[in-house]
Amino acid sequence: MRLTLHVWRQPSAETTGRFVRYEATDVSPDMSFLEMLDVLNEELTGRGELPIAFDHDCREGICGSCGLMIDGVAHGPSRGTATCQLHMRLFSDGDEIWVEPWRSSAFPVVKDLVVNRSALDRIVAAGGYIGVQTGGAPDANAIPVPKDSAERSMDAAACIGCGACVAACPNGSASLFTAAKISHLGLLPQGQPERYRRALQMVAQMDLESFGGCSLFGECQAACPKEISIDFIARMNRDYLKASMTT
Amino acid sequence: MTELRSRVPAGPIDRKWDRHRFEIKLVNPANKRRYTIIVVGTGLAGGSAAASLSELGYKVKAFCFQDSPRRAHSIAAQGGINAAKNYKNDGDSIWRLFYDTVKGGDFRAREANVYRLAQVSVNIIDQCVAQGVPFAREYGGLLDNRSFGGAQVSRTFYARGQTGQQLLLGCYQAMEKEIARGGIAMYPRTEMLDLIVVDGRARGIVTRDMVTGKIEPHLADAVVLATGGYGNVFYLSTNAKGSNATAIWRAYKRGALFANPCFTQIHPTCIPVSGDYQSKLTLMSESLRNDGRVWVPKKAGDQRAPNDIAESDRDYFLERKYPSFGNLSPRDIASRAAKEVCDDGRGVGPGGYGVFLDFRDAIKRLGRQAIEERYGNLFEMYQRITDENPYEVPMRIYPAVHYTMGGLWVDYNLMSTIPGLHVAGEANFSDHGANRLGASALMQGLADGYFIVPLTIGDYLATASLVTVRSDHPDVVATVKAVEDGTRRLLSIGGKRTSQAFHRELGKLMWEHCGMARSAEGLQTALSRIPELRDEFWHDLHVPGSGAELNQSLEHAGRVADFMELAELMCLDALHREESCGGHFRLEHQTPDGEALRHDDQFAYVAAWQYGGAQSAPVLHKEPLAFENVALSQRSYK
Numbered sequence: 001m002r003l004t005l006h007v008w009r010q011p012s013a014e015t016t017g018r019f020v021r022y023e024a025t026d027v028s029p030d031m032s033f034l035e036m037l038d039v040l041n042e043e044l045t046g047r048g049e050l051p052i053a054f055d056h057d058c059r060e061g062i063c064g065s066c067g068l069m070i071d072g073v074a075h076g077p078s079r080g081t082a083t084c085q086l087h088m089r090l091f092s093d094g095d096e097i098w099v100e101p102w103r104s105s106a107f108p109v110v111k112d113l114v115v116n117r118s119a120l121d122r123i124v125a126a127g128g129y130i131g132v133q134t135g136g137a138p139d140a141n142a143i144p145v146p147k148d149s150a151e152r153s154m155d156a157a158a159c160i161g162c163g164a165c166v167a168a169c170p171n172g173s174a175s176l177f178t179a180a181k182i183s184h185l186g187l188l189p190q191g192q193p194e195r196y197r198r199a200l201q202m203v204a205q206m207d208l209e210s211f212g213g214c215s216l217f218g219e220c221q222a223a224c225p226k227e228i229s230i231d232f233i234a235r236m237n238r239d240y241l242k243a244s245m246t247t
Numbered sequence: 248m249t250e251l252r253s254r255v256p257a258g259p260i261d262r263k264w265d266r267h268r269f270e271i272k273l274v275n276p277a278n279k280r281r282y283t284i285i286v287v288g289t290g291l292a293g294g295s296a297a298a299s300l301s302e303l304g305y306k307v308k309a310f311c312f313q314d315s316p317r318r319a320h321s322i323a324a325q326g327g328i329n330a331a332k333n334y335k336n337d338g339d340s341i342w343r344l345f346y347d348t349v350k351g352g353d354f355r356a357r358e359a360n361v362y363r364l365a366q367v368s369v370n371i372i373d374q375c376v377a378q379g380v381p382f383a384r385e386y387g388g389l390l391d392n393r394s395f396g397g398a399q400v401s402r403t404f405y406a407r408g409q410t411g412q413q414l415l416l417g418c419y420q421a422m423e424k425e426i427a428r429g430g431i432a433m434y435p436r437t438e439m440l441d442l443i444v445v446d447g448r449a450r451g452i453v454t455r456d457m458v459t460g461k462i463e464p465h466l467a468d469a470v471v472l473a474t475g476g477y478g479n480v481f482y483l484s485t486n487a488k489g490s491n492a493t494a495i496w497r498a499y500k501r502g503a504l505f506a507n508p509c510f511t512q513i514h515p516t517c518i519p520v521s522g523d524y525q526s527k528l529t530l531m532s533e534s535l536r537n538d539g540r541v542w543v544p545k546k547a548g549d550q551r552a553p554n555d556i557a558e559s560d561r562d563y564f565l566e567r568k569y570p571s572f573g574n575l576s577p578r579d580i581a582s583r584a585a586k587e588v589c590d591d592g593r594g595v596g597p598g599g600y601g602v603f604l605d606f607r608d609a610i611k612r613l614g615r616q617a618i619e620e621r622y623g624n625l626f627e628m629y630q631r632i633t634d635e636n637p638y639e640v641p642m643r644i645y646p647a648v649h650y651t652m653g654g655l656w657v658d659y660n661l662m663s664t665i666p667g668l669h670v671a672g673e674a675n676f677s678d679h680g681a682n683r684l685g686a687s688a689l690m691q692g693l694a695d696g697y698f699i700v701p702l703t704i705g706d707y708l709a710t711a712s713l714v715t716v717r718s719d720h721p722d723v724v725a726t727v728k729a730v731e732d733g734t735r736r737l738l739s740i741g742g743k744r745t746s747q748a749f750h751r752e753l754g755k756l757m758w759e760h761c762g763m764a765r766s767a768e769g770l771q772t773a774l775s776r777i778p779e780l781r782d783e784f785w786h787d788l789h790v791p792g793s794g795a796e797l798n799q800s801l802e803h804a805g806r807v808a809d810f811m812e813l814a815e816l817m818c819l820d821a822l823h824r825e826e827s828c829g830g831h832f833r834l835e836h837q838t839p840d841g842e843a844l845r846h847d848d849q850f851a852y853v854a855a856w857q858y859g860g861a862q863s864a865p866v867l868h869k870e871p872l873a874f875e876n877v878a879l880s881q882r883s884y885k
Contacts, residue, residue, distance in 0.1 A: 012796065030521045038747075039524055045745050045800065050791050053799055055314060057487040059527045060628070062412055063318040085631055110458055111797045118435070121315050125427040129420035130379045134299040134697045137370070137377035141334060144388030145381075154381040154406060157413060161317055185379050 001027040001093040005040070007052055008100045010109050013116075017109065019098070029089035033076065034059060034066060036088055054113040061085040061225060064160030067167065068113055069100040074164040074223035082162060082225040102167035106174065106210040117163045119209040120177060126205035127198040128181040130190055149187050157184035158226040165220035165228075171212030176220035178206045179236035180228050186239060196243035203240050251504070251855060251870045254658040255359040260876050261341075264363045267659070268702065272709035279304035282708050285452055285467040287439045287494050289316035291411070291689055292672025293473030294418030295696030300471075301430030302421075303701055308465055309422065310434045310454060312489055312802075317419040320475060320487040321692060324411025325532035325625070327393060327403035328375075328689040330368040335392055339400040341365045348687060349877045351397040351577055352652070352680020353829035353845065355507070357853070358876055359659060360677045367698045368690050372404055374697055378417040382406050395685040396533050397577040397884075403686045408532055408624045414689055418696070434465075438802065439494045440730045442470065442501045442668065445722045448711065449498075449668035453730045457802060460795040462730050464723050466716055469667045469704055472498060473696065476651035476673040478511065480810045480817065481762070482754020484648035485517060485530040491806040492813050495655050495674050503663040504855040504868060506656035506676035508813065509821035512683055512830045513763050514649030515581035518632055519601040528647040529632060531604075531625055533685040536574045538609035538618065539642070541565050541581070543602050547592035553603055553641045564588055564602075572884040579682045579830045579843075580884060582646035586763050587841070589645075596643040605641035646763060650688060652679040652830065653820075656855040656870070660703035661695060664855075666711065669704055671695035676853065681829025734794050737804045742787030746804035749784050753807070753814055756780070761818050766834040770822040774815065781811040816856060816865060823867065826850045838881075847879050 003024040010017025024040050031039070034056050041051035057065040061082040068083045070076035076086045091097065099113065107115040145153075157180070165176035182199050185191035191198075214233060221230045256267040274282070282305050286297040289311040297309040311319060331344040344365040349356055372390070376382065382404050383391040392401040406413040425431040436457040443451035443464060451466035477492035478484035499505045516531045542563045544556055564584055566573040576584070585602045588594065595601045610618050615638060619626070626637045633643070654676040655663050661677070662669050672692040679687065716723065756776055760769035784807070792798040827836040827843035828850070836844045853870040 028522055028524065031524050032526070035524045035526050038526055042745060042747060045789065045791050048791070051800060053797055057313060057318060057489045058320060058323045059488060060323055060529050062323050062409065063313070063320070063487060064315075065313060065318050081631065085628070087631065087634075089634060114797065117314060121317070121423065121426075121433075121435075124420060125423040129424045130377065131424060132374075132377045133302045134295070134374060134421075134701070135370075137373040140332070140372045140376040140382075141389050143376060145384050146388050147384045147386050150381050150384040153379075154409075154413075157381050157406075157416065158409065160412075161315065184381065188379050188381065190377060190379050 001029065001088065001091065003027055003091065004096045006096070006098045009052070009112055012111055013108055027088050029087070031088045032059065032084060033070070033086040033088065034084050052113060053111045056084055059084040062160060064162040067102055067162045067164055069103060069167060071098050074102070074168040075225055080225060080227045082160070102163055104166045104172040106166065106172060107163060119211070120161055120163060120174065122209065123174065123178055123202055123205045124181060127194065127201035128185070130185060131194060143189055145188060153184050153187040156180045156187065156228060156232050159228055160226060162225060164223045164225060166211065168219040168223035169212065170217055170219065171215060173214040174206050174209070174211040175214035175233050175236065176224065176228060176230060178202050179232040182236045182239060183232040186235070196239060196246065199236060199239035200243045203236070251656070251868050252658060253357065253870060254660060255357070256659065260359060260362045263359050264366055271703065271706035274705045274709050276304055280306060282306065282469070283308065283467040284469050284471065284704065285310070285465060286471045286473060287452065288319065288473035288475060288674070289419070289422065290319035290321035290473060290475055290672060291415055291418060291692030292696040293471070294319065294415060294422055295693050296471050296473060296671055296700045297431055298418060298421035298425050299697050299701040300704070301425035307425070307431045308434065308467065309431050310437050310439060312436065312438045312457065314435050316422055316433060316435065317416065319415060320490050321415045321689070322412045323487065324689055325408045325530065326395060326534040327405035327410045327686040328371070328414065329395070329402050329686040330372045330404060330690065331365050331402060332369055332372060334390060335401045337400045339402050343400065344368060344402065346877050347398050348678065348684060349680070350882060351682055351684040353682050353843065353882055354680065354847070354851065354874060354879055355510070355828055355872065356678055356680030357872060358874060363699070364678050364691060364694050367694045370698060371690060371693045375414055375417050378421065380406060380413045380417045393534055394537055394575065396536060396575050396581070397684040405534070408622065411689060414693065440497065440733070440805070441726050442498045443723055443726045444501050444665060445716050445720060446714070448666045448713070450716045451723065453726050455730070455734070458797050460798070462727060462734065464718050464727050466718065466723070468708060468713055469669065471669045471671055471700055471704070472655065472674050473671040474674050476654065477813060478648045478651050480753070480814050481648040481757050482750050483520065483525060483528050483758070485514060485528050488527060491809070493806050493809045495670070496809040496813055498655060498663065498665065498668060500858050501665065502858065503665045503668055504656040504857050505653070505816060506853050506855045507653040507820065508817045508856065509761065509824060509831050510652035510681050510829065511648060512578060512650040512652060513582040513646040515578055515585055515646050516604060516644045517647035518629065519596055519643055519645040521597070529628070530647070530649060531629060531642065531644060533578070535604060535622060535625060538621065539574065539604040539606050540608060541574055541602055541604055543588045543593040543595060553595070553605070562588070562593070569884045576884045577682060577684060582763060583832060585646055601643040601645045603641035604644045606637060607641070610638065650683055652676065652681060652683055656853065660706060661700055662703065662707060667707060669700055671700050681831055733805070734801070737788065737801060737808065738790050738794055740785065740788045740790070742789050744787050745789060746800065746807045749780065749788065750807045750810065753780060753810060757814055757817070761821055764832050764834055765821050767822060770818045773818045774822070777811065777815045777818065784808065784811055819865070820854055820856065824850060824854065845881070851879070
């Protein structure tokens with residue numbers, strides 16, 4: 001396959017960026033999208049140009065490092081897929097593809113396609129944990145967890161923290177990310193003691209960062225590589241409301 | 248001369264850890280905040296160590312090269328974590344987990360460490376549940392278990408196919424809790440490029456900020472390396488692209504001994520290579536072997552579609568060769584058996600390097616829904632990569648490099664030969680011998696980080712008299728300068744080839760000669776080619792860009808430079824070990840029916856290598872291994 005790429009190039013956070021056009025020749029349909037970029041980068045380096053910087057690590061859709069806007073869609077055209085798992089067989093010979101970094105004022109561009117997502121870590125630091133210390137935990141089977149709760153909790157816990165939900169949201173909201181963590185812990189008996197405090201603190205931190213508000217567009221759910229449901233946002237809002245009225 | 252003192256406490260094996268915990272020195276709670284501890288790496292071992300040390304009151308500085316500590320490669324572990332809970336009432340015990348691990352490691356691990364690992368395994372599960380790890384449950388609300396390779400009991404706890412992710416998020420959340428409290432200072436996108444040793448003790452690290460390029464020293468009272476394994480020396484492996492050996496290799500060059508470097512694990516169930524552009528290999532959890540049956544056609548060159556091949560024309564080679572363990576044979580054995588049938592011309596798929604993993608019978612027996620519940624996400628991942636539906640067509644799998652049992656040598660306190668330098672998780676050598684059993688890596692990482700290092704590091708701090716070291720100390724200045732010079736050197740070669748190209752060539756060489764089957768001849772070939780390749784690297788490397796910016800080519804080049812040196816040590820170790828054991832299979836040493844043949848009379852020891860300088864060969868030290876509780880025997884899974 002032959003493809004034409006328009007890739008966002010930006011030398012650093014302080015400089016302005018622009019799209020640069022590249023021809024990718026000899027693309028195999030079995031390649032992943034990132035492997036296609038690897039091959040292009042080898043070519044660029046060979047020609048004495050600077051390769052395109054992009055975040056990636058596990059390349060199996062679980063570490064959450066990678067994330068590109070591909071033709072305006074977070075992680076590209078395939079549902080429930082991180083960029084690293086996107087295969088070129090989904091594209092056709094002669095396609096023109098636009099590749100951009102996550103777009104959100106809360107995720108400043110570091111270089112080219114690399115962005116700074118540390119705001120997500122700060123949301124977790126605000127209360128996205130169960131406050132137990134190492135040691136002293138009761139026997140694991142002392143806390144029975146109904147299978148349905150465990151499964152539902154796991155649905156939320158599957159979040160890989162890639163930030164696609166933010167990038168896809170017209171408001172740049174981090175509600176799906178925050179709701180997933182609040183729900184993961186709030187659905188388990190172990191998470192009850194801090195449930196409402198957690199919701200208040202995490203939502204407050206989310207508001208402190210430069211994320212927008214949620215107006216239930218639902219783009220986040222469509223872009224999420226783990227297909228996390230926006231039902232969790234409703235759950236977060238319920239917990240937050242209850243917490244606001246009772247504390 | 249460096250002396251290897253394992254510091255294994257005296258007494259019966261089941262009392263050693265208790266006794267040690269009582270005998271080691273403690274740091275007074277009020278004094279802990281006076282100590283700074285550096286933790287490099289935020290996977291299961293590093294994340295759990297950083298959080299636990301901070302909870303105890305130490306000042307912790309944690310480093311990772313990813314943009315967030317949540318992304319370390321532990322996250323990709325799929326199948327599960329072992330613990331001797333015996334919740335299934337099927338005969339499990341601490342002793343059995345200990346026994347299985349020593350035997351599974353082909354009698355090349357230190358008994359006392361393994362016993363302790365089995366002991367604390369039960370606390371790990373308690374800890375993780377308390378943290379909110381959503382392990383799989385039964386309808387009654389209690390924890391579910393599954394079986395895994397190398398064991399005849401069901402002792403593996405899991406969270407769908409994302410156990411590593413959930414355990415790591417537990418560590419990460421504990422870390423964030425401590426970051427918020429001010430106990431941990433977190434340095435993401437920061438790479439350790441050297442170890443600072445002052446008066447023979449580890450006193451800090453030199454790092455490069457991967458965004459600004461700033462190189463600077465960080466000083467501390469003790470350093471913990473939890474930087475994972477070195478499987479990426481093979482270029483293609485199941486490791487993340489960023490996984491590297493730089494931290495442990497630089498520590499080795501500063502005097503830490505490197506133990507059993509040739510012990511690498513090849514995982515039997517990975518998706519086969521599809522082309523030259525391939526950047527990594529994807530593992531399919533070993534848990535698939537619970538219900539999938541491994542086979543190849545009986546006849547070489549059988550080109551029929553798998554579903555057209557009659558039962559009588561199929562060779563279920565694991566079930567045939569190992570009737571009692573069958574498809575659940577340990578990883579090294581299953582991998583080698585797959586290689587054998589492919590070398591025999593009976594491999595399947597493009598290139599002939601693949602075997603089938605077939606769920607037809609399991610689907611017939613349990614129904615598609617049950618299989619979907621157990622392996623749904625794995626099947627989906629497979630289909631995404633290969634464009635084939637494993638519910639209808641058998642999966643194709645082939646072994647790939649997955650884990651390295653070797654690593655920096657540590658004593659019972661997990662301290663290396665450099666006082667103050669502790670090593671945890673895959674980065675050390677200690678618990679898995681020559682082969683690691685499935686679901687034991689997560690167990691070891693968390694055992695080291697939650698329960699062992701936080702305690703043993705206190706013993707070091709309480710007994711060492713540490714002088715204050717400032718950043719203008721000549722040893723600190725010299726180490727920083729060495730890193731600056733190294734970075735400049737990589738950027739100034741001005742050659743033509745990229746570090747990727749060199750890495751691929753090194754990987755091919757290693758896979759061919761130091762992979763699943765090794766011979767003296769092949770290892771000699773590699774040993775003569777590696778120095779040449781290294782020379783070419785230092786003369787013909789091209790690194791674009793500068794050092795004062797985010798430069799992924801520079802990062803990679805530095806890692807490849809270290810792999811180039813480590814590869815040679817691996818081959819040297821593999822050549823010296825004139826026996827076969829676990830993942831180390833020497834063609835010259837096999838039983839008449841092709842199984843690994845150990846030579847316990849000569850090789851029941853840990854081979855710990857000491858850096859000899861740029862011009863001299865490394866020096867071999869031996870830590871003899873005594874097997875007082877598990878009798879040495881030829882492993883048999885028949």
